[in-house]
Every structure is written in structure tokens, then in C-alpha cells.
Amino acid sequence: MATKYVYLFKDADGSNKALFGGKGANLAEMTKLGMPVPQGFTITTEACTKYWADGEVIDKEIEDQIFNALHEVEAMAGKKFGDIENPFLVSVRSGARASMPGMMDTILNLGLNDVSVEGLSNLTKNPRFAYDCYRRFIQMYSDVVMGVGKSEFEKIIDDVKNEKGVKMDTELDADDMKELIKRFKAMYKENQGSDFPQDPAVQLIGAVKAVFRSWNNPRAITYRRMNDIPSSWGTAVNVQSMVFGNMGDTSGTGVAFTRNPATGEKKLFGEYLMNAQGEDVVAGIRTPEPIDHLKSTNPEVYKQFVDIATKLENHYRDMQDMEFTIERGRLYMLQTRNGKRTASAALKIAVDLVNEGMISIDEALLKIEPKQLDSLLHPTFNAAEVKKAKPVAKGLPASPGAACGKIAFSAEEAVARAKYGEKVVLVRLETSPEDIEGMAVAQGILTARGGMTSHAAVVARGMGACCVAGCGALKFDEENGVLYIDGNKYTREDYLSFDGSTGNIYAGQLKTEEPNVEGDFKTIMDWADKYRVLKIRTNADTPKDAKQAVQFGAEGIGLCRTEHMFFAEDRIPAIREMIIASNEEARIKALLKLLPMQKQDFMGLYEAMGDRPVTIRFLDPPLHEFLPQKKEDIESLAIDMNITYSDLKNKVDSLHEVNPMLGHRGCRLSVTYPEIAVMQTTAVIEAAIELNKKGYNIKPEIMIPLICEIEELKYVKKIIVDTAESVMAKNNVRVDYKVGTMIEIPRAALTAEDIAKEAEFFSFGTNDLSQMTFGFSRDDAAKFLDSYYVKKVFESDPFTKLDTVGVGKLMKIAIEGGKATRPDIKLGICGEQGGDPSTIEFCHDIGLNYVSCSPFRVPAARLAAAQANIKNPRK
């Protein structure tokens, strides 16, 4: 039997969103619940995927099914397509499995032609309305189906208004509309070389194809990538009888939510306009009435609507977002769906629904989008102020929050001015590791170059600092301390405000509001903690970050990047001295200068974390990152270091690498310079000893990066163990420490069975593991990944969301190998993806013990971990 691709609303399965899309499924469900839904049919998502697979062609079989369904709906409505007496008109709307508001195309009033427009006019006794519908349909159809530019039509409208000497569309009468229709059709013919299609059947197939096509328009592709929606899903198409809210004073249209989508308050919330169509509500020319108002003006309809709303919320057990139309006093439901809501509303609604006994706690937890939580953890701009303010530029929303301060042009400047209590924002062409201190004291970071994974963006997210990156509109005249935006001048004395969640940049000061993590937030977090089995750790390099993370619920540090400690102004001279040392003795001398500082670093972290586990990764980056690269910087450093320019230049050159990502870094440094590992181990153990004397119970976890071969791990571990033993012997105490490794090179994953002989824990470094598994350099891939998205080769960024297929397979191989050798091996992840909810679900499913993410992603991670365990409970 042939596949059924077209279903009447009354025959479709309201629970099958995959096949009917969200809108179609809900229309079917409302029909089944006996609610007043204008009837119609849904063309399934399978038809869409077939359309694409067949080379953008609608199968004859499907076309037949469409027309069969159409005839049935005509019969139900008692109207006929293209009829002069009682014309049948339909809307054609997309409807994907997941809501993609505004991303795809919609066509209204389909079925109008030179004949049926007369029918509509007679029927409504409103010729202006009928012709207005027709000219709108021509306009919409030409744009959507045929790609004739909107602006051409706007120009014709302007011409007609000018000729008539009026300003507003509403001032045009029925005859003007006829004139418009005439000119529109002429324009259409000129462009397309054929007449505007009069056959409603032709119109319909054209519209269906247009909706299918719009599944792959650029904005839909971008939206899917941002929301993890696979392109294979396709969209359904809903063909529905038109009802009109603009058939006079007993007609109207509106939108309502069963609860307040901004606050979560349990009260019907919405607005409507009488004698209007949906687009009039949006256009904002007339002010809509609040939904309550309907109670007094049309109590019957209001009561019917409230009943329906209540029934829908109870049925779907979630807050509903509904569209309705009143046609000549009769209520029609056009759509219902779970309503989008702000993060705080999401929390309140979830908690309330549990308290009302409508849903269980696990259902409540599943209703909240973990990524939303982030917005609750940062200062935000006062909503009213933002509404008034006009952005002067826009960059990439690289790290959320709201920042406001005076402009500082360099990290040193930011540090110096912040020391005296000034609130500054760091504004740079781009940032580098040396800017880290300036970034830490600034209210926010704004850069002209670099994308979402640039240094500024990554570090800011790690810090929880607000960052807007890649704002090309910034032009610098640093010498004179001037920043130009769009020709306007900003100096050190000017304030800038910017929003890391939108990328908007404002001149002057905008008021900010502090986050609130009590109340519903706390309730949800407490519930999540009860449901999850994954531990949540944090990536933190400073006591400040560590404390922040603990406050957000972190249960340990999964990654402390010790190199970040070396970039500080008082450290970098010593590390540079070590790098240029020509022998082991000189290197050790330099390292001994770093030892006390490093020890203090670790004591600070241990104190901040209490007895929670702290994983310390040993020096990772290639050494050239600590040396300047530009001639003038090398010259000035040579003077500071009291060596010749050419000696320093030679050193810089000798450290140059063609592919630094794959170069002399990680454990490779410890193999060539074991003394670095000796210093770091000494600091780790001595710091633990000092705190344990004060009653702590510190059990440090030393993590060796970039292992690709068991012999490397053996070699470095021996240095660590020998050093630790000697430090402990000297102090005559024992410290319970562990030595483990990052799994971040494919070969480490492949040989994990061996590696686990020495490693007491594995932490998946999925940043590097993804780079090497894909053969991508994070620093370079942006250049071609855009084409990849456009050409649908990739659907998501593997550095944001873990590639569970390839990288995930390597992880599973590593886990299997690791457990075979050491059944109780501790497994974690500390790459950027560790804070991504879908990645967390995968980490739960494959049996990791913990995920580690930046402090501000800890709450989302707690929730995502709970959701993962609800979906797939771990024994």
C-alpha cells in the first residue's frame, strides 16, 4: 500500500509530532477534543524529506493525496475552491517537529483569483476587504513562491498613494485596491513571463513547495544549528480553511497564554483586536485590548475561550500559547502550543505545576531548558532602559551578562584604573593570554576581532564575565586614546554599555540588575541534585572562580589550568627566565622562583574548595606562548632580561612551530624538562601539607595533559611520584594524592587499556580531542565552517556540542579500555562541551562520573544531568 502523506486534522495522530509537526499534531488534538478548529489537513514531514530526496519535486502520488484531502475539506466546509458564490480559501503554514517561529514561510488567503475575489466581496459585503485580501495574497505569493522582490510591490503601493495624495494604506479604498491588483499582476507578468496563476490548485502546489523549500532557507538553517534541530526532520505543511477576524465588529483575533510568559504568574495573559487580522495586531497601528477586556464585551466567547484554555493546559500539562479568531461572533482556535517563556517564568511555572499536582518533579525538570538558566546568573540591563536605548553597534554575544564602564584600551590600563575604584570596560582589537588580569578586573570585554571561540570569548565565558566579540564597527586610534564607532568619537572618559546575551552595544550608562538565585531557582536546583547521578565539577584557575562555582553548586574542580597562573605580571619574568635558560641548572633556578607563588595558588584553590576534590593539570601550552613575537616587544624584553636581542630572537625562532597545536606542549614539556613537573608536584604536595596541618583533608589530583602513549605517562608519573614521596618524607606526613591523565589525543583513547595501567583517572579533554579527531584547528576552522553550515555538510559546531558519532566513539573505546584494566577508574570530561546539555546527556549515558564546566554553567549542568538520568536512569 502506498504511504499516506496527507491526513485530515480529524484523522491525524495528535501525539505524533515527528510526522505531523507541532502545529499539525496540536490541530489534530484540538479537533479530537471537540474544540472549534477550522478544518484542514496536514502534509507530513515525510513528504518534505521525500521532496528534498527526489530533487525538489512533489511526487504525483502526494499531489493526488493533497487534492483528495482538499476535496474532503471543501465538502466539510460546504465551499469550493475558486467558487464565485462561496469560495473556499485556505492558509498554508509550515509546522516543524520543534517550533521555529518565523523561520519558514506562510501564505494566507490562498484560493483567491479574479473570480473568487468577487465571491468573497459579495459574501462579506465588504469589497475593500476582499480586494485587500487579494492584493495581499498576490504580494505574499509572489514573494514567497516566486521570489519576486517585496520592494517592487511596496514601490507600486507608494506610487498609488502618491497619485491619490494619501499617506496611509488604510486611506486606500476598494477601487484603489483593484488598481493595485492590476499593477501587481502586470509586475508579476513582467518578472515571471507568465500571468499570475488563477487556478487555485496551481497556487496550492506552488505554496506547498515554497514551504518545503523554506525548510532550507538560510535563516532556518542558522536557527536549527543554534537550537540543535537536525535538518533531516523536515517540516510538515498545514492547509487550513481561512477564517476572518476582520469581518466587522463581531469578528476579531488574538493571542493568549494560560500563564504569564514573562513572570510565570498563573493568570490568563494575552491581547486581542476586534475587526482585525493577525498582522494588524503585530503592525501596532491600533492598540490591542488585554484579554480580560473580552469578558465584559463578549462574555460568552470569553467564557468559551477560558474553558478551552484551561482544558488545553490540563491536557498538555503545560502553559499554552494560543491563537484564536472570532468570525462573526464564533470562536475558532487556530493554534496551541507549549508557550515560550523567560527563564524565571520557566522556573516558576515548573515549580507551580508541581505544587498544583499537575506534574511530577521529574516532568518539571524536563520542562526547563538548561541553557536558559545562564541568563539568571548574570547582571542584566533594566528592561525598561533597554527598550528606550538604541544600540550604536552590534557584535557577537560571546559571554552573557551586562557590562557598563569607562573605556580602557589595554589590560594594564584596566588594571591600573580599576585599582583606584574606577569601573572600566576593556575594549581591544583582540585579546591574548597576557591580557588576563585586565580581563578579570574589567566590567566586561569588547573586541573588534574574533568569533565565539576567540580567546576573549572563551576566557570571558570561563570567568563568567560579560563579553561582546568580533564587533567590526570598532575603529581604534589607540595613540590618541580614541575609539570610533560609526564615525562617533569615544574617549577614556566615555561610558559604554554592552549586553553579552544580545551583542548590543550602547553609548553611555545603562542600569544593571543583579541576579537572583534563590526561590524557585533553588527549588529546581535542589530537585535536580536529587535526580542526577553525574557529579558536576568546575574548570577554575583562581580562588575567585572556585568560590563562585561552589556557590553555584560545583562539587569539585575538574580542571585547573596552571599555565593561566604564569601569565600574571609577577610570574611571567620567572617563566621566561626558565624558557631562555640554556641548561637544567638555570631552569631549576628560575623554577624555584615560581615554586612559592605556585604553592600559594594551590593553597588558595584548596581553601576555596574545602575538602572537595581539586584536579590540577600540569603546564600545557607550548612555551612560545610566554614569549613576545613582535620585533619591538622582543627588543624591550631583551633589555628587561638583560640579554642580547639576537639571543632572545634566536630563542623565539627556535620555539616557533608550524602547527603549535600539535607541537611541543603538554606532557611533552615534562619529558624534555622534567624539572617543570618536579616544581609543580612540589607545589601541589607542599600546599596540601600546609592546609592539612590546619585540619583540611586535601587530596589533590594531578592530571598529566596530552598523553598519547603509556610510556610517556610512565615517565612523567615516575617524576611526580618520586618528587611527591620526597616532599612527604621531608615533612614526615602523607598526602593522599592521585595521578591521572587527560584523554585528548585519539591515540590515548585507542590505547586506553594500556594507559589505565598507570592513570588513576581519565578526564576527556574534548577540545583537543575534537580538533584531532576532525582534523580541525579551532583557531582556523571558522574560515571554512560557515560554508559547511550553508551547504549543510555540518549542522552544529563540534566545539560547542560534542560530536557523539566520531569523538563519542573514541570516548566509548577509551571507557571500555580503561574499565577493562581498572574497573573503578574515575571518568570525567573537562572540554568546553562539558557544559553543553546534550553533551552532558551523552556523558551520563556512556557512564562518566563527572562533567566539569566553567562556573557559570554549573547550574545548567546540574539540571541537564538530572534530565539525563530521568530519561535514562543509571543503575
Place this chain on the structure above:
Amino acid sequence: MATKYVYLFKDADGSNKALFGGKGANLAEMTKLGMPVPQGFTITTEACTKYWADGEVIDKEIEDQIFNALHEVEAMAGKKFGDIENPFLVSVRSGARASMPGMMDTILNLGLNDVSVEGLSNLTKNPRFAYDCYRRFIQMYSDVVMGVGKSEFEKIIDDVKNEKGVKMDTELDADDMKELIKRFKAMYKENQGSDFPQDPAVQLIGAVKAVFRSWNNPRAITYRRMNDIPSSWGTAVNVQSMVFGNMGDTSGTGVAFTRNPATGEKKLFGEYLMNAQGEDVVAGIRTPEPIDHLKSTNPEVYKQFVDIATKLENHYRDMQDMEFTIERGRLYMLQTRNGKRTASAALKIAVDLVNEGMISIDEALLKIEPKQLDSLLHPTFNAAEVKKAKPVAKGLPASPGAACGKIAFSAEEAVARAKYGEKVVLVRLETSPEDIEGMAVAQGILTARGGMTSHAAVVARGMGACCVAGCGALKFDEENGVLYIDGNKYTREDYLSFDGSTGNIYAGQLKTEEPNVEGDFKTIMDWADKYRVLKIRTNADTPKDAKQAVQFGAEGIGLCRTEHMFFAEDRIPAIREMIIASNEEARIKALLKLLPMQKQDFMGLYEAMGDRPVTIRFLDPPLHEFLPQKKEDIESLAIDMNITYSDLKNKVDSLHEVNPMLGHRGCRLSVTYPEIAVMQTTAVIEAAIELNKKGYNIKPEIMIPLICEIEELKYVKKIIVDTAESVMAKNNVRVDYKVGTMIEIPRAALTAEDIAKEAEFFSFGTNDLSQMTFGFSRDDAAKFLDSYYVKKVFESDPFTKLDTVGVGKLMKIAIEGGKATRPDIKLGICGEQGGDPSTIEFCHDIGLNYVSCSPFRVPAARLAAAQANIKNPRK
């Protein structure tokens, strides 16, 4: 029961080289065969590995076993250790599973002390001999066991000779020897703080430890790495009764081979000296007699020796290398082993042994080291001339062969001068892709910088051209056309000769000899072809290379790197034009200039290969490789291209990548610029059509590089198929072509099951696959890999010999996945390692269909493939 670590020769198992080492096993075997072997015992390799595992300590149990064995041997000999009457003396020699000549330590005359030296003197009635033995023993022992420097002893000898007014050691008498002994012992005490050990038992344990230790001396580690010997094997130690060839005119010592090791001729070959010790033969003061001479002077011993030699060759069924000593008319066999031989001797001996019915063909094939064949394929210097010549410098032996020509300082110069028939050698600081034409016309390439995997080395090996790289002694004054070596001046008019197999560089002209690949060579190759199942293809980019490879037996091209074609002087302007093009139209215009040239390229290759398969890889390197990087070069190119400097500089900058290996290259170029794939496909198909018209049957294989995801392959394959179809339709013919992919990114291997849905063949690109699996950059890894070898973290270079553990595991995953989807998928390898015999064995074992290597490695690959199938026959 305790493990037995020490075996008397008569109790050991002569077939167990793993336990007793080669020397020990053969001593046991000769003992069993009733041959006159000075008795002794072997300490097993297991004792050595235990020594290292225990932290450089000899277990008490093993020590006891050693002394027990010693007592048994004393009893057999009727002598006693340290005895004044009839002292028992021993030699202590290493003996690993595989022969490592001269790499480890040996101690002779152990057992001598102040007492036993008298016994030896009395017994031999030769005090000078006895005291000479003793002083030599002190010297050797101090050096090997205690590490007291050799030069210190040489100085004392010089002092004594000066005091006596003589020049030669032989002029010193017994008393002088006693004086030396006195001074040696004093020196020893001064250095060690203790007396020279008098207890033979102490001496023995010290010596055994020294031999164990020498297993890990730097030259042994290097030797093992070069010969693929695992460090886990360890060495055995042989303790053997001393016999003396210097006890008068009826004593003597010698070395002989059962066949000529240089030519393979079947005739006893060797030399001996009467009244001498082994070291006298080596020292070259007296001229040894040819072994034949013994026939007339000592016919009985000669006959006995010939009998033994024949018996040994028959027993081991291979040419033997034997050491013997005659002590007072009595023959002793000290050692036998399969003799090392030159490549041509190896071939002759193998063929002769088969013809003599001594071994089968498969045994013969297994006897030849595939790597040796290479030396037979290149010109060599006349041996007599080399013997006379003295190298002026030495570089790395980067690509074998012998080169002689006048110096050319640049590629252009080489091209220009070669055009007029001059023989030139290209001498450069280093080479880059632009030098490729100059390299092709030069007799050989000599560089000052760069290692075995530098551009010069890799390209030269690919071409089969002689190359010596990284010769730091070269100093350039290019402006004046002068090269300095060691202060000497060489100009364009001077000849240099250099040997790519030794790295030696000679001033002036050395005669070269052409290779001979007929006769035995051909016989062995024919046999190999019958035994192998792996096909052997070649990596070739030019008709010249392709023809050379066919001559060496290549059965197809496994990799044609199309980018090499674009660096030629007449091509690079067009490719540059394409790169700087700002839109698709301009890019296509530039590509159309390349199309006819590229088509000619492919026609040339097809013609050279006849109907053999040709795999063409599409453009792979990042585009910046085609643009200059230096300011002055950019300036001059901008003028040539008629664009502004800043436009070109911006383009160069925009193409800059932090990690180019992981950058915008391979199929990523075709995704962003599909027009490149269109041009290349057109050339591939049009070239095939033209030749097929002439009666060829060309079936091109198009290979897409750097795939990491099935959607990439789908995208690029569609472009190729669409283009091919349109070209074929235009010409109204069909070409049978295939589209496949490189597997060179870990993710491609991991998702091979998907990839095989589109790919008709896989070719493992193990260069990149190794880089990404290890996280190594080939361009940078040399900087730290040296420490890795020294510290025994790595034992071999994963870019020379495939890492079968990690990379091999990925290959197996890919094969399993590929075959699951497409059971008949064709599988090959085209990385550098594809010419390495151990890699070929692995490729055979995991079921590849072919290996592809550079033309000059084809014969070795044929042999290695045969050996692999003999060891592990494929069904």
C-alpha cells in the same frame, strides 16, 4: 621451583634465541653438534630484563646460579678461578636475540689478578704475554665496568713509552707491563677510591652488570631504533673459558665466512693470523693470511675447520660467519652466526641455496632484508675510489644514490644550466615546493638544514634522487656564488660528489657505477611476485616517475598528488590568479587556464601506466602554500600580477593559519570552491576519453582527500559525478571511473561504515592519520622526539614505520566499518610508511588490497609483500 636463569652451553636450547641470544644459542648448538667449543654458560635475556625491572640489581638467586655454573665449568676445564697454578680465565660477552655488532660491551681475560697473572705467566712461559693480558684487562674493566676514561690509560702508556724512548707498544717488555699495571692500579684507586678488585667473583658480577647496562647505552638504543629491535628483549651474557691464539707459533686466530659476503660466491672466505689475538687482526699492524693459506701450513686444522664450516652451513642452511682460535695446534670455535652480506651477495646466496636444493623459494625470500634492495637501484660510487677519497663533510643520508656535479645555488640556476647539458648538484640552505623543477634536473640535492623528513629529503626519496640533508658545515655566500666548507671555498665551477646512503660529501669528481636489476635480482622479484597477494602501486606525479615505477614492477598509481603539478613555472601564475580571485567567475576563469595543462598531465600519466589503474588525488594543500610569504616576494609578485601590494598582502594574511595542517585544505577546498573539483574532474575524464579513443582502456580513480564526515564526501562526490556525466554526455562516450577517499583523519576511520556508502575505495593516508592520531606535527615533532628516544618513551619513528597499536587500531576499525557497508571495497595505503617492510606486513595481515610507495621502494615492497604472505598466507 625457581626460574633457571643460567645454563651451561651443553644444557641450553640452541633453537631458543629469544632466551639465550644469538651467540649463546649457537654456542649451545655447536656444543651439541660435538664441535670444539671452549665451554662456559649463558645468563639468559630474562635475567637482563629482571635486572632492569628490579632497578639495576642482580638478584641473589641469579648470582648463586652464576657461581654454580662457574664451578661446573671450572670442573670441566680442570682449572680454578684465581688459581696460581692453572688459573681459569673467562671472556664475558653480550649476545642479544638479534645481532647488534659492536653495540654492547665485552670483557676478556676476566679472572686475572696479582696472583693468577703469575700462574698464567708460568703456564705459558711467556711473562710478557701474561702481564700484557693483565694490563689490558685492567684497562678494559675500568673502562667498561667502572667508566674510568680510556684516555687516562693511554696517557700512562705514552708516559712509559716516552720514559723508555720507544714508539710502539710492541717494544714494551714484561717489566714495562708490570710498571703499567702498577700505574694503572694507582690510577684506578685514585678514580674509584678503592683498590682494583682482586676477587674474580667480584670481577665477574661487575662485568655481567656492565653487559646488562650496555643494553641501554645510547649507541645500542639508536641501533635498535634503526633496526626495529624492541628494548624489551634484553641481552643474554655469555661467560666462556678463554683460549689463546697468541701462545706461540702453533696458536692463531681468525674469522671466516662459508661464502663471500661481498659477492655471494660459494667459496670459503676469510683470514687468520698465527700467534695473535682477535684484536691484532683488527689492529692491522700485521697483515692476516687468507684462509686458504692454512691448507698448506696446517692441513689438519684446515680440514677440520672446512668440515665444521660445511657442517654449520648445512645445519643452519645459510651462509655462516665464524670466529675461531687455534691454541697450541688445537682448533676452537668461538662463534658462528648467519653472516651479514651485501645486497647483491644476499640475492646470489638466496638464489644459489635454492638451486643447490638446500632451501625452498619461500625460505630464500625470507632471507633477504627488503630494505637492502634499495641500494641496488641507485648509482653508487666506485668502491675503490671511495676508499681513497676523504669526505670534506658529512650530512644526513636522506635519499640513497651517488651524485656528482657542479654546484648550482638555486633551482632556477640548476634548470638553466642543466638545459645546456651541464651536470649540476643543487646545493641549498633548504628547499621548498618551488624548487621542485630544479631538484628534478639536478644530479643530487644537498642541504644545510632539515632532517630526514625535511622537504628536500621527502621529495628526493619520492623522485629516487640522491639527497644529503642537514649538513651544518655548509656556509653560503650566495651573493658571490661561493660555498664554504670547513673554511674552503667552492664556486659554481667546482664539482661536489656526495653519497645519499652514507651522507658523505667529497670535493671533486668521484666515478659512479650504474645499478643492475637483472639476473639474481630479477629471479628474486619474480619469485616474490608469485608469493605475494598484496598489489604494489606507486606514488607518482609525473610520467617520468610513473615509467620508473613500472620498470620496478609497480602495478598502478596509488597516489598522484595533483598539487605538485601546479608549482611548475607555467602553472603557478594561474593558480595564484585563482587564489586572489574575489568571486566565482574570476576563479573559474583562472581555472580554465589550468584545465588544458592538467589534462595533459593526466594524459601523460595514463600513457606511462598503460591500462594500469591510476588514482588521482584532488588538490590537497592549503592555498597559502602557493603564495609567497616574505615582503619582498609579495612585492614582486604584486607587480607581476598587476595588483597592489596591500591587496596581495591582505590575501596572504587572510590565508594565514595558526595550524595549517588542520586548516583549510583537502576536500574543504572543494566544499568552499567547488569549481576546483569541477576543473580537476573535467581534466581527469577528458584525458581518459582522448586516450580511450586511441585504444587505451583508462579507468581513472578519483580520490578525495581529508574527509572527516560523510556529508563532505557526498557534497564533493556529487560535484564530481555531475561534472563527469556532463563531460561524458558532451563527448557521447562513457568512462569507467571510480570515486573514493583517503582515510587520513581519525573521524573518517571511526565513521568508515558511513563513509563507505559513498566511497568506492579507501586509501589510508597514514602520514596525516599518524599526525592526528598522535597529535604530532611532522614539521615540529623532531624537536622533542629526540628526547623521546633517549628516554625510551618511543622506540621508532611513527612516520617511518606505522604505529600498528594506535594508528593500526584505527585502520582496523575503518576496514571493519568499510567492509560492513561495502564488502568488496578496495583498500590501500599511500602514506610514507607504505614502503616500509614491517608496515607492509601489517597491511597484508589486516587485509589491504595494495600498498603504494615511491618508485624506488617498489622492489622492496614486492619482496616484503611476499614475505608477509609466506609468514601469514592469505586465504
